[in-house]
Amino acid sequence: MLGSYPIIKDGVRDKRKQQRAKALLLMNKELMEKNDKIDYVSEIKRLKQKKNAVILAHYYQTGDIQDIADFIGDSLALSQKAASTDAGIILFAGVRFMAETAKILSPDKKVLIPDMNAGCSLADSCNAEDFKKFIDKNPGRTIVTYVNTNIDVKVLSDIICTSSNAIPIIESLPSDEKILFGPDRNLGNYILNKTGRDIVIWDGACHVHEEFSLEAILKIKGENPEAKIIVHPECELPVRMVADFIGSTSALLKFTKKDDAEIYIVGTEPGIIHQMKKENPGKKYIPAPPKDSTCGCNECSFMKLITLGKIYKCLRDEEPEIRIDAEILKKARKPIMRMMEISEKSGL
């Protein structure tokens, strides 16, 4: 079991830098390919209507993409909304595991993602082969995994959870039930501290949420003493410890709506600030800075691979498409349905 404060090894940071460099290269290539003669916004609207498609945008997408989407939100909620529509095509402006989740919930719809390279450092920090070995080393435990996993890890899971429902899902299980949680060590550590349950935690993390600088956050707080610090549970313990509120991205958005503070220091991917500003225009939002002030590492380089140009091409060509073997889809659906059953029973 992890201690209360997991440390990132240098090798992990180097790997993340390489992942980020790769994503930046791809982004530059996209800029070079950009065709300014096309009015992407009106073309996307036209294609969407013609093809009976629905566009989902995660909160971490850029504002221009959020503004053309039919639904904006967290990953699982978006997939659930899309499944309830009569659209024949779902285009997911987000990362690959999210589009996979949309396909799991809508196996008969065509699910598109504008760039197959849009991965996720958290999902990729947990490969199925190693996760299976971890499960085998810890027998007799219920496998609860965060929705931010690739489909082959979902197949190994008993219950999926989100950052919104992780605590009530764990608390819904009998108090003596032993749990194995993955892939995020910070969210796992947060759940462990909140529930006091017997949980072993996989050692994975997100490259964005572990990069926030406690020192820089406290400096901003010193300059704006009235500001509230709001952070995602994927952040490291020292950052969580100074927070006024901890919650999923949609919970952070809701909090800024009902709370009466005027200034917030936002410890999650800054794409959410677009919705915060739209919903509460009078307030001020300061993105929590990364440890390395030169790298812009508080932005998710995978999310930012998606552009309006790629969305247009993807809708036009109906490619890249998420294609998953029917048997795997069925297996991956089981732990998600279990989460939904628990949520329904517990009124979550």
Ligand code: SF4
């Ligand atoms: S912000 Fe982190 S968890 Fe979310 S998609 Fe990007 S890498 Fe994955």
